[in-house]
Amino acid sequence: MSSSVGTTTYKPLSLRQKVGQLFICGFQTLEPNAAITQLIEDYGLGGVIYFRRNVEEAHQLARLSSDLQEISLKSGGQPLFIAVDQEGGMVSRIEKGATLLPGNMALGAAFAPAGVYASSKVMGKELRQMGVNMNFAPCLDINNNRLNPVIGVRSYGETAALVGDLGTHAVKGLQDMGVIATVKHFPGHGDTSADSHHDLPVVPHSMERLMELELAPFVKAIEGGVDAIMTAHVVFEALEASDVPSTLSYRILTELLRKQLGFKGLIVTDCLEMKAISEGLGVAEGAVRAIEAGSDIILVSHELERQVAAIEAVIAAVESGRIPESRIDESVMRIIGYKCKRGISYDTLAPIPDGPISTPEHQLLAKELSRKSITKVKDEVGELLQVNDKLLVIWTEVQSGTEIDEVVDREGTLGSALSELSGHTVRELYVGLYPTDAEIADLVEKCEGLEQVVVVTYNATFSTGQTKLVKALAGQEDLHLIVAAGRNPYDLLEFPEVKTYYACYENRPLAMVSLANVLLGHEAAVGRLPVTLSEQYPIGWRQD
Template sequence: MASPANPHSPLSLRQKVGQLFICGFDGTTPNEGITRLIEGYGLGGVIYFRRNVQDAIQLAQLSAELQAISQNSGNQPLFIAVDQEGGMVSRIEKGATLLPGNMALGAAFSPAGVYACSKVMGKELRQMGVNMNFAPCLDINNNRLNPVIGVRSYGETAALVSDMGTHAVKGLQDMGVIATVKHFPGHGDTAADSHHDLPVVPHSMERLRELELAPFVRAIEDGVDAIMTAHVVFDALADCATATPSTLSYKILTELLRQELRFRGLVVTDCLEMKAISEGIGVAEGAVRAIEAGADLLLVSHRLDRQLAAIEAVVAAVESGRIPESRIDESVLRVMTHKYKRGILFEAMAPLPEGPISTPEHQALARELSRKSVTKVKDTVREELRVDDKLLVIWTEVQTGTEIDEVVERTGTLGCALAELSGQEVREVYVGLHPSDEEVAQLVGLCDGVEQAIVVTYNATFSSGQTKLVKALAAKEGLRLIVAAGRNPYDLLEFPEVQTYYACYENRPLAMHSLAHVLLGNEKAAGRLPVTLSEAYPIGWRQEE
């Protein structure tokens, strides 16, 4: 196979294998490790995380520098990828439009809005030099105990997720960005996080076809470029006696995805450094087995030693005859085809943006859809909020970011939004995700003399401390309590006695401004539940005004 940089010079085995890897690195400028991978191995792509991002303009400069390193070393242009899902999983914030996440968009029930959001996202990503987005999630979140998907899903039905997801794919790809739907065959009905464990889905093949697989089938039919695998075991698709995650399963990636579903695009692994792989067979052997299973692109997001070991393990597997070189060539051809298809291969270096990437029009669209998403689930009091010195806001905050939890600065809280919109001072206190009994007692004590309190929860389903706090405040005589779920909407099930409850699906500043408008009576809560909370609060529910 010839090198695109020089069609008369064939790619070496290492260069071909290098094309099958997407790697991450530390820093906001190219470091020694990523430079070594690009120059020495002809790396296929890079992935950005928050650690790489200062703002949108800096990211555009970084993309240009990385592409220049590849071009100057005689290698082909890079995939530059990011997990920019919107909402709670948004690596790029400053200078980019902060768009609502999937479940918020699901609550707005607007496929046209999803398409418009996705086009905005794609346009801005391309301006930043990002040509591949690991989004949207097509997981169906029908398990309220799922710790990793939740609001990253559009909702709990195959029809809703399929409809919203295909509009998101089209918006990205219309802007020249490779859309990567995830996590195949479906990570929604799990009670474990594959970043830390190896989840198992026990359902029958009939159930999988009816639910989990349906959005992916629709995306394939509509021409999605790429599909990301899940590090999840599916009992109905087991291809050996031992538990094999989908990422390493020939039966799932080749027999099901390639042969039965006829997917011709790129198969991308989720990060091989996640513990479901790294603490099992290990990253290097995982890379070899993923290729054997049918993957085209291997994601190794963090450590240089693991990245080098994985590349060398695949090279060694080819040299030993374990993997035929023709198998590598199949994936390299798909990589080159999609780099050409989306204008990445052979294109001139894109000019750096001359002005702001996020525009007033983009921001207005984000505000409109966010306001349509806020859902009034329950309100038996029906009293207007009074912003005065007898109001207290309790903000539950993420204090340490993870792959699926972003830290919100204290300038973007509900208290700040209420103060800005009302022109009044708002007293706000902060608590971590798992408050102790002592912290709960202190917060309850702070409500002495308070007439109204608002608690913004964050996945209280998984926090006994948050639940104790809300229950104690709900029992406090003379206190009107409002609870707003700042992430998963299922929190109400932990404290059904709460009289006023809103679902916001995220605690980003945009969502908090939308909630503040509703609480102050400037807007009506127009969102509908995209998931079922209980028999009393089914999918599609909202309390009418």
């Protein structure tokens, strides 16, 4: 088992090194720590994954990538996959020094396939400059369940055609720049009402329905030559028993994905430390079963003890005869093949950039795509925002980050954007995602005597407090209330009496600048809903 790219030679590997190639692991620091160094040196680790905890800014990340590759080189290991979840929009691990591009649903609202390709090409170029060669994106989940707590705006929209079209453009953009695109979450996480970070979701649909909807974008991506597919920790009752998630299912990963759909690329698990796996079988046994099911790469993102246990469990499974070594060889050859294909070798690693990674051209593209995404869903008042002392913005803020919720600095809020664009200070008050009755009463009192209030909500569908606040303000006479959804666009369904409502799909600073320009009359809202809110507001809707 040997291959080469340039001066990098892939030498025959021991069993321990072969198994190590099947793992991508995370660590906790801004520099290589003892844990990740141990995994690389002791096991010949296949790759690493970055989270926000590893990122200070773009040039620091480039140095980190270089340092990790140096550790692998000096220990006699193979060049590393260096992966990240850089989806754009609401799930973006890298911000400072990189171009923060709009997320999937914002791009779906812009209805611009060429823009998606250009955006992903920019993302791919910048990632490679930072030493990142694998992106766990784009999401090809179809968001046809408004109560989905984990996908939402990470999806391009609610139809297979829209998601498949935009998703394949995103894949091409990344891969044209030498970054392995990893579409997710196979066979589809869109129509679930549970989050696999915390539970084991179940999809009850028939195989006929799955082929028509959930699977269709993945089929299109496979036909388009996608490099990698990430599995979902979701049970599909039409395909597997009620307690077997897709990640651990031979029927789904081998019989369906490999044989029926003809996928020849890399199969990557979602993180096995998510509770759908870790609180069931456990991470170590989960790793063994994922490989038995057909996975090539096992993702264990956080704890060294679990990472070591998982690797050792797979080694033991091979030594005991439970997993044939030929099965490990199959995945190793596929992994090395894709490292060769995308030029992941020690002699082709990008140097640490001297100048900026994010360029004015990249930022201009992001701005233009964001501008095209803002959607005016309804406006029964038709009144531009007047920046004066009778205006107030209420900003609903994420106060602690999660895997899918990023904290936005208060310098990037709507109030900040309005102040900068108008040249006048706009008063802004802040409230958490789940305001109490006392907080609601205080905010309502502070709105008395005002003429205009803009509330930026954040998944109000899941927050009784946000809904109560908006309803209380909507009931005030002589107050022009504007609601802008800062994440999922479905919030309007909780307070249909609101007369002016915009969908922004994300509360990132660029989206807030785009919204501010619309509210001030500097730009028109040209985005269209990529999902259906109701019969009155179907997919493709915008109020002109």
